[in-house]
Amino acid sequence: MLKGKKIILGITGSIAAYKAAYLTRALIKKGAEVQIVITPAGKEFITPVTLSALTGKPVVSEFFSANDGTWHSHVDLGLWADLLLIAPATASTIGKMANGIADNMLITTYLSAKAPVFIAPAMDLDMFAHPSTQHNLELLRSYGNHIIEPATGELASHLEGKGRMEEPDRIVERIEAFFASRQSLRGRKIVITAGPTYEKIDPVRFIGNYSSGKMGFSLARVCAERGADVVLIAGPVTLPTPHASIKRIDVESADEMYRAAMEAYPTADAAICCAAVADYAPAEYRSTKMKRNADDLTLVLRPNKDIAAELGKIKRAGQCLAGFALETDHEAENAVAKMQRKNFDFIVLNSLRDAGAGFRGDTNKVSIWYRDGRSADYPVKSKLEVASDIVDALTACLGGE
Numbered sequence: 001m002l003k004g005k006k007i008i009l010g011i012t013g014s015i016a017a018y019k020a021a022y023l024t025r026a027l028i029k030k031g032a033e034v035q036i037v038i039t040p041a042g043k044e045f046i047t048p049v050t051l052s053a054l055t056g057k058p059v060v061s062e063f064f065s066a067n068d069g070t071w072h073s074h075v076d077l078g079l080w081a082d083l084l085l086i087a088p089a090t091a092s093t094i095g096k097m098a099n100g101i102a103d104n105m106l107i108t109t110y111l112s113a114k115a116p117v118f119i120a121p122a123m124d125l126d127m128f129a130h131p132s133t134q135h136n137l138e139l140l141r142s143y144g145n146h147i148i149e150p151a152t153g154e155l156a157s158h159l160e161g162k163g164r165m166e167e168p169d170r171i172v173e174r175i176e177a178f179f180a181s182r183q184s185l186r187g188r189k190i191v192i193t194a195g196p197t198y199e200k201i202d203p204v205r206f207i208g209n210y211s212s213g214k215m216g217f218s219l220a221r222v223c224a225e226r227g228a229d230v231v232l233i234a235g236p237v238t239l240p241t242p243h244a245s246i247k248r249i250d251v252e253s254a255d256e257m258y259r260a261a262m263e264a265y266p267t268a269d270a271a272i273c274c275a276a277v278a279d280y281a282p283a284e285y286r287s288t289k290m291k292r293n294a295d296d297l298t299l300v301l302r303p304n305k306d307i308a309a310e311l312g313k314i315k316r317a318g319q320c321l322a323g324f325a326l327e328t329d330h331e332a333e334n335a336v337a338k339m340q341r342k343n344f345d346f347i348v349l350n351s352l353r354d355a356g357a358g359f360r361g362d363t364n365k366v367s368i369w370y371r372d373g374r375s376a377d378y379p380v381k382s383k384l385e386v387a388s389d390i391v392d393a394l395t396a397c398l399g400g401e
Contacts, residue, residue: 001179002172003031008077008113010086010106011051012093013041015156016122016165020046023087023168024054030172035077036060037106039093063105074105078112083175086110087148088122088165091133097145098136116178116225120148120171125161138362141382144221144242148174178225184395186227189268192220193261193275193307195235197254201299202286211276213237215324215364218387219272220246226391231268233260235275254278254304265311270320270394273308280304312343320397322390324348335369345397346370348390368393 007027011020020036027034036051036059048059060077078084086093086106093106097119102108110117119140127133128150137147148171151164166174194216198206213234220232221242230246235257241248249264251257254277265271280301290297308323315321323344325335331351339347350366364386367377370393378389 001030001176002027005032005082005179006035006080007032007175008035008037008081008084008109008115010084010089010093010110011036011038011042011046012086012088012090012106013039013044014088014090014122014165015045016088017042017045019165019168020087021050021054023085023171024051026168026172027175028054030176035080037077037109039104039106041090041092060105063108074108075112077109078114081113081115083115083178084110084113084117085120085171085175086118087120087171089119091121091123091127091130091136094119094121094133094136094140098139098143117145118148118171118175118178119145120165121150121163122165123150123163124155124157125159125163128161128163141384142362146178181226184226185223185391185398188228188270188398189231190223190228190394191231191233191261191264191268191271192216192223193233193235193257193271193273193277194220195237195239196276197235197257197278197304198252199254199278199281199304200285201282202288202290204289207278207281207301208236209276209278211235211237213239214362214383215387216272216274217242218383219274219390222384222387222391223394226395231264233257233264233275235277254281254307258305258307258310261307261311262314265319266314266316268319269398270322271311272390272394273311273321273323275307276326277307278304306342308342308344315343320345320394322346322348322394322397324350327351332367332369332375339369339371344371346393366390 011017024034034055035057038061051059096107097110102111148166151166152162153164154160155163195213196209196211198208200206217239220230224230224243224245232246232248234250236252249260281304283300283302321344325338325347327334335347335349347369348366363380364383365380369375
């Protein structure tokens with residue numbers, strides 16, 4: 001999977017920089033073309049001469065060469081690469097990446113990169129566990145970067161704990177799996193609904209819910225990374241479109257989302273109904289702001305169209321349809337009943353009683369239930385990792401591996 005791939009390997013000032021030589025060699029043996037970008041601190045741990053001998057390319061470290069004034073364009077590097085891998089990544093570099101502090105060649109290259117970014121942290125256990133480091137890693141995940149979790153073992157401090165950079169062979173396996181997965185949905189059209197809907201009462205008030213759209217946007221990103229043509233139908237959220245190839249349709253109300261979904265699904269291979277659609281809308285919209293008075297206020301509500309059920313009615317042979325169930329009691333029973341009722345191929349269940357699950361957060365805890373009675377439980381993970389599990393199920397539904 002790496003043959004002909006152009007990979008930038010960023011090296012920072014960590015004792016684990018010695019592993020970069022093994023990592024470089026492993027990537028090249030798999031057929032990749034490797035360009036090293038190293039920070040000034042990184043050169044204190046491994047020499048550019050060693051790295052250049054392995055890659056057959058000059059190592060880039062400064063913005064220009066002191067010998068002949070040659071300018072090294074971080075923009076050109078960012079456009080050249082199929083993937084940017086930073087291994088080892090120190091706490092300092094992670095902080096700079098998370099906050100856009102572009103004070104060296106590696107960070108400016110990162111900020112210019114159009115390719116997927118993988119980051120392999122390496123530091124002492126207390127540094128890795130520090131809230132600032134964890135916050136910065138969460139920021140990088142939210143930007144769409146992939147974090148290769150460090151291993152647990154003996155560290156340079158001679159302490160035992162989590163912080164060792166993952167071994168080079170494991171990193172290469174992770175990158176190979178990433179490139180392999182990018183082919184699994186190529187040529188497939190996937191429709192995803194995400195976020196809440198707002199049902200207007202008057203010009204300043206609405207009926208809505210707490211959905212942030214993060215789960216649906218993570219699903220859209222994973223599908224796009226695996227090669228799918230994604231139509232993302234997004235309720236009113238503030239999230240940026242997570243992948244350049246995604247076609248995004250912004251809607252506000254359940255009725256607008258219904259029309260967009262019904263138009264997109266007939267030509268799609270699959271749909272994932274992830275949006276938290278309001279079940280009811282005001283029967284009457286008031287064009288001027290309602291004034292407060294001492295009397296009780298009664299709102300008459302009408303049911304919105306059930307988007308998932310309507311898609312289930314028109315699902316044709318060969319199409320897949322998946323949905324979500326957010327439950328507070330009798331979780332499995334209610335989820336399975338909903339799956340049958342709406343003609344889903346599988347349903348993703350999460351419970352508000354599970355720590356780490358639910359609206360607004362960056363993590364989720366789900367189980368997936370299938371029509372044949374199978375189910376799979378997953379631990380708390382980032383929403384991006386949860387999305388990967390769900391898309392694995394979708395790929396299987398479509399006849400993939």
